[in-house]
Amino acid sequence: MPEGHIIHRLAAENATTFGSRPVRVTSPQGRFAEGAALIDGRTLDGAEAHGKHLFLGFGESWVHIHLGLYGGFTFGAGQAPAPVGQIRLRLETEEAYADLRAPNTCELLTPGEKAAVHRRLGPDPLRADAVPNEAWHRIAASGTTVGALLMDQKVLAGVGNVYRAEVLFRLGISPHRAGRDLTRTEWDAIWADLVALMREGVGVGRIDTVRPEHTPEAMNRPPRVDDHGGEVYVYRRADQPCHVCGTGVRTETMASRNLFWCPTCQQR
DNA sequence: CACCCATGGTAAT
DNA sequence: TTACCCTGGGTGG
Numbered sequence: 001m002p003e004g005h006i007i008h009r010l011a012a013e014n015a016t017t018f019g020s021r022p023v024r025v026t027s028p029q030g031r032f033a034e035g036a037a038l039i040d041g042r043t044l045d046g047a048e049a050h051g052k053h054l055f056l057g058f059g060e061s062w063v064h065i066h067l068g069l070y071g072g073f074t075f076g077a078g079q080a081p082a083p084v085g086q087i088r089l090r091l092e093t094e095e096a097y098a099d100l101r102a103p104n105t106c107e108l109l110t111p112g113e114k115a116a117v118h119r120r121l122g123p124d125p126l127r128a129d130a131v132p133n134e135a136w137h138r139i140a141a142s143g144t145t146v147g148a149l150l151m152d153q154k155v156l157a158g159v160g161n162v163y164r165a166e167v168l169f170r171l172g173i174s175p176h177r178a179g180r181d182l183t184r185t186e187w188d189a190i191w192a193d194l195v196a197l198m199r200e201g202v203g204v205g206r207i208d209t210v211r212p213e214h215t216p217e218a219m220n221r222p223p224r225v226d227d228h229g230g231e232v233y234v235y236r237r238a239d240q241p242c243h244v245c246g247t248g249v250r251t252e253t254m255a256s257r258n259l260f261w262c263p264t265c266q267q268r
Numbered sequence: 269c270a271c272c273c274a275t276g277g278t279a280a281t
Numbered sequence: 282t283t284a285c286c287c288t289g290g291g292t293g294g
Contacts, residue, residue: 052277068276068278068287069274069275069287070276071276071288072288072289086288101287101288103286104276105277160276161274161276236274256277257275
């Protein structure tokens with residue numbers, strides 16, 4: 001259940017585990033059998049992420065993976081055990097293996113088809129080649145709410161429901177503001193904060209957004225109880241008191257997902 | 269143990 | 282707008 005930071009971690013882990021050596025590629029479940037057979041035994045020579053999309057390069061062939069809501073990778077050391085359950089894709093060497101389960105997408109693409117995927121994605125705060133102005137131009141021209149725009153992968157790639165809620169809270173911006181009403185300064189702050197938050201997310205493997213002065217220790221309050229992420233301000237905290245002002249956190253559906261915000265702290 | 273819901277996205281209606 | 286993909290943790294009976 002990933003946002004972009006997890007996909008970038010997976011790209012790095014696949015490169016480290018399987019890069020520059022021949023890889024046995026199979027589809028124990030069978031739904032990727034045809035694609036797996038075409039690259040089985042070839043060398044993994046590239047792994048990259050763009051937003052929530054993962055690409056594994058075997059020569060001119062790219063495995064394009066999107067985990068969706070349920071998908072996940074499991075890595076293991078040593079010889080791979082007999083497949084259990086539905087494994088769409090298995091990568092293995094003598095030393096390690098990885099199993100992909102329940103992805104939204106697992107397909108083989110040509111370089112041209114891969115380029116088409118990149119073209120329909122907006123700039124990714126985690127990619128060095130990101131051009132944030134491309135997102136700004138869309139946002140500044142849009143009457144859609146900023147809460148919906150941040151979730152639109154054509155506008156910005158890699159941000160999901162947690163980062164959307166948390167970055168808007170951190171900047172005190174109401175999710176109901178229209179994109180065209182954002183100032184350039186506000187947008188620059190959103191982008192900069194996403195870059196910082198998501199880079200940290202890649203490093204620690206979870207989403208922590210609470211500033212040091214608002215940590216449970218600093219605020220003398222209990223930490224969040226569920227493990228859906230790290231320590232956050234508003235995500236999945238409906239009706240609970242805002243960590244900063246105490247107002248009840250509000251929730252509503254926006255862009256088909258549950259949005260969370262503090263009506264007191266986010267009035268701009 | 270049944271049921272609900274979820275850090276996502278597409279295709280059908 | 283709804284169905285679906287098809288996993289897994291949390292919750293309630």
